[in-house]
Amino acid sequence: MLIISWNVAGLSTTVNRINESYGKSSSKKKPSLVLQDYFSRHNADILCIQEHKIPLSQLSCRSEPLGCSSVEGYESFWSCCVDEKKRGLNGVVTYAKKGCTLAANGSPLGSPDLDEQGRCVMTDHRKFVIFNVYVPASSGQPLSYKMKFLNALRRAMNDQRKKGKEVILVGDLNIAHAKLDKFWSDRVLFIDDIQREVANGLENGSFPKWKLDIAKTWPKVEAALKTKEIVPIQTTNSLTNRKYNKYRLMVKVDDRKIYLGPHESDPKYCAYCYNFDSWSYICSDTGESILAAEDNVACVSVVTELLLKIAGIRWDESTQRMIGNEAGASRFDPPRKWLNEIISEEGMVDTFRHYYPEAEGRYTCWCQFTNRRYENEGVRIDYTLVDQSLLKYVLKGNVESLRVCSDQEDPNSEAAAFLAATANGRFQPVSFEGGGIIEASLATLDTQFGTPHTGMIYTPPSFSDHIGVSLLLDDACFSADLTLNETDSATRKAQPHKAQKSIASFFATASAQPSNQKASSASSEQKKLNKPVPQKRQGMQSFFSAKSTNKRSSGHFIQAKRPKLTTQNKKPSVLNHFPP
Numbered sequence: 001m002l003i004i005s006w007n008v009a010g011l012s013t014t015v016n017r018i019n020e021s022y023g024k025s026s027s028k029k030k031p032s033l034v035l036q037d038y039f040s041r042h043n044a045d046i047l048c049i050q051e052h053k054i055p056l057s058q059l060s061c062r063s064e065p066l067g068c069s070s071v072e073g074y075e076s077f078w079s080c081c082v083d084e085k086k087r088g089l090n091g092v093v094t095y096a097k098k099g100c101t102l103a104a105n106g107s108p109l110g111s112p113d114l115d116e117q118g119r120c121v122m123t124d125h126r127k128f129v130i131f132n133v134y135v136p137a138s139s140g141q142p143l144s145y146k147m148k149f150l151n152a153l154r155r156a157m158n159d160q161r162k163k164g165k166e167v168i169l170v171g172d173l174n175i176a177h178a179k180l181d182k183f184w185s186d187r188v189l190f191i192d193d194i195q196r197e198v199a200n201g202l203e204n205g206s207f208p209k210w211k212l213d214i215a216k217t218w219p220k221v222e223a224a225l226k227t228k229e230i231v232p233i234q235t236t237n238s239l240t241n242r243k244y245n246k247y248r249l250m251v252k253v254d255d256r257k258i259y260l261g262p263h264e265s266d267p268k269y270c271a272y273c274y275n276f277d278s279w280s281y282i283c284s285d286t287g288e289s290i291l292a293a294e295d296n297v298a299c300v301s302v303v304t305e306l307l308l309k310i311a312g313i314r315w316d317e318s319t320q321r322m323i324g325n326e327a328g329a330s331r332f333d334p335p336r337k338w339l340n341e342i343i344s345e346e347g348m349v350d351t352f353r354h355y356y357p358e359a360e361g362r363y364t365c366w367c368q369f370t371n372r373r374y375e376n377e378g379v380r381i382d383y384t385l386v387d388q389s390l391l392k393y394v395l396k397g398n399v400e401s402l403r404v405c406s407d408q409e410d411p412n413s414e415a416a417a418f419l420a421a422t423a424n425g426r427f428q429p430v431s432f433e434g435g436g437i438i439e440a441s442l443a444t445l446d447t448q449f450g451t452p453h454t455g456m457i458y459t460p461p462s463f464s465d466h467i468g469v470s471l472l473l474d475d476a477c478f479s480a481d482l483t484l485n486e487t488d489s490a491t492r493k494a495q496p497h498k499a500q501k502s503i504a505s506f507f508a509t510a511s512a513q514p515s516n517q518k519a520s521s522a523s524s525e526q527k528k529l530n531k532p533v534p535q536k537r538q539g540m541q542s543f544f545s546a547k548s549t550n551k552r553s554s555g556h557f558i559q560a561k562r563p564k565l566t567t568q569n570k571k572p573s574v575l576n577h578f579p580p
Contacts, residue, residue: 001478005170006468011052032067048132069497079106081118106494133171181380184324191296217311347388361417371429384471397453
């Protein structure tokens with residue numbers, strides 16, 4: 001049994017990409033069969049999607065993309081964002097082969113302000129339940145809201161365990177768990193620790209030059225950051241000559257103006273990576289103030305930039321990589337602490353790290369706007385976690401190792417991960433001058449398909465800025481003959497497309513009734529009342545419809561062609577601002 005989890009960053013765009021790539025060669029008529037073929041090629045028994053971004057009202061309507069609520073052979077269970085301020089965002093959906101689900105709940109967290117965001121759907125598969133989640137990003141919501149979501153999720157999972165269910169947690173957790181889950185330049189240095197280490201051991205200790213550089217120049221860095229200011233900057237696209245209003249962080253050193261970081265469309269992001277003060281958040285459950293970050297913790301790339309621009313100290317790439325290997329992950333990040341606790345206290349297992357504990361560079365998300373996938377500078381934030389009791393059913397699959405794309409690389413190496421992320425260099429980056437994502441050949445797109453396994457599925461960058469993650473389970477824990485409890489109110493609510501479809505079917509059936517049958521029925525009723533049957537009055541629409549029909553039959557009417565709809569080449573992407 002194969003479970004796949006995938007943040008598609010907009011299901012409408014993704015299914016259109018799938019249809020463009022694989023629908024043209026299909027001889028089947030129903031659009032949803034294109035998705036069925038795609039699911040089947042991935043051998044997916046259960047597919048958990050995050051960020052579908054489809055409004056509730058769009059399901060089972062003409063505007064529904066590719067009939068995505070009714071894929072042949074699958075049940076679908078939805079949680080859509082109904083928050084008026086965020087409608088058209090978030091959203092999770094779980095597709096499960098018919099016969100393997102007992103019930104579902106699109107509001108399993110028990111809190112309206114959390115459930116109405118459309119971030120969690122739970123499905124019951126008899127032996128276990130699956131929580132399919134899209135956890136709030138650190139940049140998208142206050143940390144207090146993110147922790148409220150995570151704490152509610154933990155309670156909901158424990159409630160299911162009390163009912164005798166084993167738990168599987170999949171989805172985009174928006175948490176980089178360990179230092180291996182971040183690109184080396186995004187790992188953090190603890191500046192105060194380095195300064196103390198150097199100060200205490202100067203007389204009889206020997207230190208690497210980079211630590212001495214930091215200890216010597218950090219006071220100058222701190223003085224410069226006290227002058228920081230966000231200023232407007234106008235940029236120009238050299239290809240189109242179009243101008244853009246942007247913002248950038250500026251500091252002053254010896255009356256020199258120094259610009260830090262990239263150009264940003266939103267000024268609030270300019271200083272995000274350059275604030276090294278400790279801060280806390282208030283827990284919504286307890287009212288307690290909880291430390292979220294300590295003083296002077298900065299990622300390797302930011303420290304490298306500050307030392308170069310403010311102190312004139314340049315580290316070459318080999319030095320930066322060496323520092324990145326010694327750097328770590330934040331010690332006070334509350335979401336990381338939460339993930340540590342569900343592993344250590346609840347006994348959940350990160351199935352990817354269970355099989356590949358030393359694998360480097362295996363990321364699941366990259367910033368599309370800056371072409372980071374093509375350099376494999378990403379982050380692993382998508383997971384499949386299982387209760388310890390289910391671990392005996394987890395299978396590595398009929399694979400010797402992780403996807404490599406080359407026989408010459410160690411599967412655990414950064415080089416192998418780079419080849420996997422780029423399909424051995426066949427996925428091409430987007431031009432910064434515009435033009436959208438370059439679609440790869442069909443042979444390159446087909447590299448996403450492979451043998452069922454527990455690990456990663458390298459879906460194309462044109463489909464999403466995330467790739468899929470997979471969990472292979474022994475069939476012994478899987479039931480394929482279950483009957484869905486459609487009388488359960490939570491299950492019905494998780495399948496809104498069925499309710500809307502039944503209403504549409506009712507009116508379609510009524511309108512499709514033969515006119516002579518309607519007339520006969522009406523005539524019969526009128527005879528009972530001994531009244532003449534009135535002729536149906538011709539309305540304006542009928543009048544013009546008749547005229548159009550006459551023109552068509554006489555050869556004078558020409559029907560205008562509907563213009564073709566085009567889809568934008570560039571997919572939207574989640575902002576990749578992760579806390580250090």
